[in-house]
Amino acid sequence: MTDTTTVVSEVAAHAAAAARPFAATSPSARGAALVAVADALDAHAAELITVAMRETGLSEPRLTGELKRTSWQLRLFADAIVDGSYLDARIDAADPAYVIGPRPDLRRVLEPVGPVLNFAASNFPFAFSVAGGDTAAALAAGCPVVVKAHSGHPELSRRTAEIVAGALDAAGMPAGVFQLIEGQQNGVELLQDERIRAGAFTGSTHVGRLLADIAAARPRPIPFYGELGSVNPVYATYADAGLLQDFVASMSGSAGQLCTKPGFLFVPADADLSPIATAAEAVAEHRLLNPGIGRAFEGRRAAVLGAEGATVLAEGALREDEDGQRYATPTVVAVDLQTLRAHREELLEESFGPLSVIVRYHDAAELPAAHEELFPGNLTSTVHARAAELADGSLHQLVGALAATSGRVLFGGWPTGVSVTPAMQHGGPYPATTTDATSVGTAGITRFLRGVAYQNAPQELLPASLRDDNPWGVPQSFSAAGSSTEWGSFAR
Amino acid sequence: MTDTTTVVSEVAAHAAAAARPFAATSPSARGAALVAVADALDAHAAELITVAMRETGLSEPRLTGELKRTSWQLRLFADAIVDGSYLDARIDAADPAYVIGPRPDLRRVLEPVGPVLNFAASNFPFAFSVAGGDTAAALAAGCPVVVKAHSGHPELSRRTAEIVAGALDAAGMPAGVFQLIEGQQNGVELLQDERIRAGAFTGSTHVGRLLADIAAARPRPIPFYGELGSVNPVYATYADAGLLQDFVASMSGSAGQLCTKPGFLFVPADADLSPIATAAEAVAEHRLLNPGIGRAFEGRRAAVLGAEGATVLAEGALREDEDGQRYATPTVVAVDLQTLRAHREELLEESFGPLSVIVRYHDAAELPAAHEELFPGNLTSTVHARAAELADGSLHQLVGALAATSGRVLFGGWPTGVSVTPAMQHGGPYPATTTDATSVGTAGITRFLRGVAYQNAPQELLPASLRDDNPWGVPQSFSAAGSSTEWGSFAR
Structure with missing residues (x-):
C-alpha cells in the first residue's frame, strides 16, 4: 500500500x-x-x-x-x-x-x-x-x-x-x-x-x-x-390519541435515526398526553447504528431528561452490550414554551435517536414568532389541524413562518418517509443544509x-445540446432577433 | 446620527x-x-x-x-x-x-x-x-x-x-x-x-x-x-494588423478597468507585433477610476515592466495630478510561454487598468495544457482562428479546455462589451466568481x-403558483399518478 x-x-x-x-x-x-x-x-x-x-x-x-x-x-x-x-x-x-x-x-x-x-x-x-x-x-x-x-x-x-x-x-x-x-x-x-x-x-x-x-x-x-441537522417541529392544534400514537411511531422508527424525525411536537396545553407512555412502551428496543452514535445519544438523552422543568412522559430504556452497541426504546418529555426558551442548551439541539420533546402552548397566536425564534432552519415543518382551521385562514401566519424556515411544509402526516420525486425538497436554511439546495x-x-455560454461559435465546436441540428432533441429556449424592443412593455 | x-x-x-x-x-x-x-x-x-x-x-x-x-x-x-x-x-x-x-x-x-x-x-x-x-x-x-x-x-x-x-x-x-x-x-x-x-x-x-x-x-x-477577478485569455492562431489593433482597443477601453479586459493574448511566435505600438500610441490618456485604483495599477505596471524576459511593445504613460488621480495610456509587453511560466508572480495576476501581456507560442498543441495550468478560472476565454481551422476539428482540445475553465467562450470578437440577454453567462470557476453563478x-x-415543497397542503394555504386554479397562469410541470412504473424504462 x-x-x-x-x-x-x-x-x-x-x-x-x-x-x-x-x-x-x-x-x-x-x-x-x-x-x-x-x-x-x-x-x-x-x-x-x-x-x-x-x-x-x-x-x-x-x-x-x-x-x-x-x-x-x-x-x-x-x-x-x-x-x-x-x-x-x-x-x-x-x-x-x-x-x-x-x-x-x-x-x-x-x-x-x-x-x-x-x-x-x-x-x-x-x-x-x-x-x-x-x-x-x-x-x-x-x-x-x-x-x-x-x-x-x-x-x-x-x-x-x-x-x-x-x-x-x-x-x-x-x-x-x-x-x-x-x-x-x-x-x-x-x-x-x-x-x-x-x-x-x-x-x-x-x-x-x-x-x-x-x-x-x-x-x-x-x-x-x-x-x-434538523429537528422538524410539528404544530398540532389538537392532540388526540391517534395523533400521539402516530407521533411515537414516527419519532421511534429506525430508532429515531432519521434526519426528518419529528424532534418537537407542539400541542395545546390542555391536551391529554397519557397515550404517549402507552405507545412508547409498545415499541421494541432497537439497536443504534454504531457505538459512537449510541454514546452521543446517551449524552443527549441524559441532558434532556435532566433539564429543569421537563416532565418525563416516557423514560425509555438504554442498554449497552459487550461490543459497545446500544439498544434503546423511546424517550419523550414534555415542557411548556417558557421552559423551552429558558433551557435551549439542553433541549433545542438535535437528538439523533428515539427521543422527542412535546411542547405545551397556551396561545396558538404565539407560535409563528416562537417558531422563527427557536427553529430558524429545518428540513421540514408540519401542521396538524382540523379541516375547518385549514380552510379559514387562521393558519396563514404560521404557514408563512414555516415556509420561510423550512424546505418542506407538511399538512397532516409525518416528516419521516421522504418520497423521491420531481417536486421533493430535502434541504432548507442552515443548519438543515449548508446551502438551500435539495x-x-x-x-x-x-x-x-454550471452555466457555460458560447459566443459566435461555429456549429462544429458547440456542445450537441446547443447545435442548430439538435442531435439529442433537447428543449432549446430561443430569443429571436428583433424581439427585444417589446421587453418590459407588458407594464405599459 | x-x-x-x-x-x-x-x-x-x-x-x-x-x-x-x-x-x-x-x-x-x-x-x-x-x-x-x-x-x-x-x-x-x-x-x-x-x-x-x-x-x-x-x-x-x-x-x-x-x-x-x-x-x-x-x-x-x-x-x-x-x-x-x-x-x-x-x-x-x-x-x-x-x-x-x-x-x-x-x-x-x-x-x-x-x-x-x-x-x-x-x-x-x-x-x-x-x-x-x-x-x-x-x-x-x-x-x-x-x-x-x-x-x-x-x-x-x-x-x-x-x-x-x-x-x-x-x-x-x-x-x-x-x-x-x-x-x-x-x-x-x-x-x-x-x-x-x-x-x-x-x-x-x-x-x-x-x-x-x-x-x-x-x-x-x-x-x-x-x-x-479574471484575465480573460485570448488564443489567436494568426495575428494580423487588424486583430492587434482590435486587441488594443479592447484592452484599453474604459482604461482597461473592465472585468472582461483581455489580459493575455497568445499569438504564434513569428507574428509581427509592430502594429501594437502604433495602435497603443493612438489611444488618448484616460483617468483611472480613483486614487486607490491608480496606485494599485502603478504597482502592477511596474512589476510587469520589470519582469525578466518581458519585451516592452508599448510602454505607455502614467501621470498623477494634484488630487492623486492617475491618467494612463496603454502598456503592452510580450513574453514567451516559458517566461510566463517562470515569472508567474509578476505576470499572471490581474492588472486592473490598460495593461496586457502578449504571449508568443511555438507550438499550438501546447496551448490546451498551458491554459489549464495557468488559467484555471476566468469569466471568458476567446479563440481567434481562420474559418478552415474552426471547421476542421483541430481546435477541439483547446475549446474543451476553455469551456472547462471559463463562463463564456468566444469565437472571434473580444470579451469586453458584455451583452445582457437570457443566454449570457458572466461567472466562472474561481476566482472569476466565488460560485459558478452568473x-x-x-x-x-x-x-x-430556494426550493420549498408543500405536502398535502390545502389549496387555501398554497402559494398562488402552486394552486390548481393557477391564478398567475405560471407553467406548472405535472407528474401524474400511475406514471412512475414507466420511469427508467427507456433504457430497456
Whole structure:
C-alpha cells in the first residue's frame, strides 16, 4: 500500500481524467448507465441486505425498502435527464438591432462542474451512501464521483462500489467515473485537492460544518452541499390519541435515526398526553447504528431528561452490550414554551435517536414568532389541524413562518418517509443544509451543473445540446432577433 | 446620527420586515415595479450622468451607454419573470401506486431567499452599482435589497438610491424593499447580521475573498455571490494588423478597468507585433477610476515592466495630478510561454487598468495544457482562428479546455462589451466568481431563490403558483399518478 497522499492524488487524477469524456456522453447514454446500476443493485439485493443488517443493526424490511428506493432514484434520475430539459439550453439569435447594441449569437447550457466528492452517511447505508442520492445526482449531471465510505458499514460500501463501478464500466462509461475511498484523513485531503470541484455530505452538524469550512477555505473554494441537522417541529392544534400514537411511531422508527424525525411536537396545553407512555412502551428496543452514535445519544438523552422543568412522559430504556452497541426504546418529555426558551442548551439541539420533546402552548397566536425564534432552519415543518382551521385562514401566519424556515411544509402526516420525486425538497436554511439546495429528488441535479455560454461559435465546436441540428432533441429556449424592443412593455 | 451598529440593525430589521410582503407580490406586479424603476432612471439620465462623470472620470458616451444598459436590464428581468417560468413550479399528484410506496401530493416552487446585501462595484457606477444587475436580479426574485454603496461614487449612489426607492414605493412595493448603506464597517456588520440571507459583490479578488470568508464563517453561513477577478485569455492562431489593433482597443477601453479586459493574448511566435505600438500610441490618456485604483495599477505596471524576459511593445504613460488621480495610456509587453511560466508572480495576476501581456507560442498543441495550468478560472476565454481551422476539428482540445475553465467562450470578437440577454453567462470557476453563478443576464435570478415543497397542503394555504386554479397562469410541470412504473424504462 502506498502512502495516503499518493492514493488520494491518484484518485483525484483518475476522476479528473474521466471528467471530459464523461461530460461528453449523451443524456440517454448516461441514463442507460444509471439504469444499469439500478438493475445491478437489485440483482444483488439479498447479498447486500445481509451485509447491511449485520453492519448497521437496521431491520430487513427497512433495508429492503431502502435498497428499492436507492435503485428507484437512479431510474428516476435517468428518466429526468433523457429529455435534456435539465440542461436549460438557451439560444439568443444574433441581433444587430438589439436595444443596447448589436447582440452576438449567444448560447448557454448547463455543463457538469467536474469531479464530485460525496461523503456517505451512516444512517442510510443505501439511499444516502455509496450509490445514494448524491451519487445518482452527480452521475446524472455528468460528473465523476468519488465516495468517501462511512466507517459504519465498510464491507457494504466496498461491495456496493464494486457493483456500481462494474455496471458503469459495462455500460461503456469512461474509467474513473466512480471510485471509493476510505478513511477520514483521505476524505479531508481529497476535499482539498484542486481537481475536486464540489462536495456533498449527509451527517452531523459538527462534522458537516468542519468539512464545509475546509471547502470554503481552499485556495480556490468549491461549493459544499451538506445536509446536517434538523429537528422538524410539528404544530398540532389538537392532540388526540391517534395523533400521539402516530407521533411515537414516527419519532421511534429506525430508532429515531432519521434526519426528518419529528424532534418537537407542539400541542395545546390542555391536551391529554397519557397515550404517549402507552405507545412508547409498545415499541421494541432497537439497536443504534454504531457505538459512537449510541454514546452521543446517551449524552443527549441524559441532558434532556435532566433539564429543569421537563416532565418525563416516557423514560425509555438504554442498554449497552459487550461490543459497545446500544439498544434503546423511546424517550419523550414534555415542557411548556417558557421552559423551552429558558433551557435551549439542553433541549433545542438535535437528538439523533428515539427521543422527542412535546411542547405545551397556551396561545396558538404565539407560535409563528416562537417558531422563527427557536427553529430558524429545518428540513421540514408540519401542521396538524382540523379541516375547518385549514380552510379559514387562521393558519396563514404560521404557514408563512414555516415556509420561510423550512424546505418542506407538511399538512397532516409525518416528516419521516421522504418520497423521491420531481417536486421533493430535502434541504432548507442552515443548519438543515449548508446551502438551500435539495439532496433528494431530481431538482438536486442543479447542484452539480454550471452555466457555460458560447459566443459566435461555429456549429462544429458547440456542445450537441446547443447545435442548430439538435442531435439529442433537447428543449432549446430561443430569443429571436428583433424581439427585444417589446421587453418590459407588458407594464405599459 | 446614531451609532453604526444601531443603523445596521435598523436596516436589517426593515429589510426583514419587507421580506414576506414582497415575496407575496405577483411576478407581474414586481415586473411592473422594475419597469417603473427603469423609467425613473431614464427620466433622470442627464442629471445622473453628470454626477457620474465627475465622480468616476468615465466618458459621457460610455456612461450614457451604461445607464441605458442598466435600465434595460431591469426591463429584461421584468419580462423574464412575468410568465412565471423562473418559479419552476412542480406538482406531483398523490399516487397510492407509486413504486416505492404511496406518494403524497407534493408541490415545489422557488421562493425568494430573503434580504440580499449587494456590494456595489467602482468600475460600473450604474450597471454593477446601486441599480445594477445584482439589484435587478434580487428584486426580480422577490428579495428585499440593501446596497452597500461604493465609496468611489457616493453622490451618484445616494441619488440613484432615492430614485430607485421612490419608484418602488410609487409602484406599491412594501417599505424596506430597497435601502442604501455606506461605509466598509457597516457593510461588514450587515453581512454578519442573521437577517441578511445572501450576499452579492463585484470587485477585487482581495476584497471579495475577505467578504466571502466572512459570509462562510457566520454562525449560520449564507451564499455569497462574488465576481472577483479574471484575465480573460485570448488564443489567436494568426495575428494580423487588424486583430492587434482590435486587441488594443479592447484592452484599453474604459482604461482597461473592465472585468472582461483581455489580459493575455497568445499569438504564434513569428507574428509581427509592430502594429501594437502604433495602435497603443493612438489611444488618448484616460483617468483611472480613483486614487486607490491608480496606485494599485502603478504597482502592477511596474512589476510587469520589470519582469525578466518581458519585451516592452508599448510602454505607455502614467501621470498623477494634484488630487492623486492617475491618467494612463496603454502598456503592452510580450513574453514567451516559458517566461510566463517562470515569472508567474509578476505576470499572471490581474492588472486592473490598460495593461496586457502578449504571449508568443511555438507550438499550438501546447496551448490546451498551458491554459489549464495557468488559467484555471476566468469569466471568458476567446479563440481567434481562420474559418478552415474552426471547421476542421483541430481546435477541439483547446475549446474543451476553455469551456472547462471559463463562463463564456468566444469565437472571434473580444470579451469586453458584455451583452445582457437570457443566454449570457458572466461567472466562472474561481476566482472569476466565488460560485459558478452568473451575475449578468436573466439566468442570475436563481442565485436568490430556494426550493420549498408543500405536502398535502390545502389549496387555501398554497402559494398562488402552486394552486390548481393557477391564478398567475405560471407553467406548472405535472407528474401524474400511475406514471412512475414507466420511469427508467427507456433504457430497456
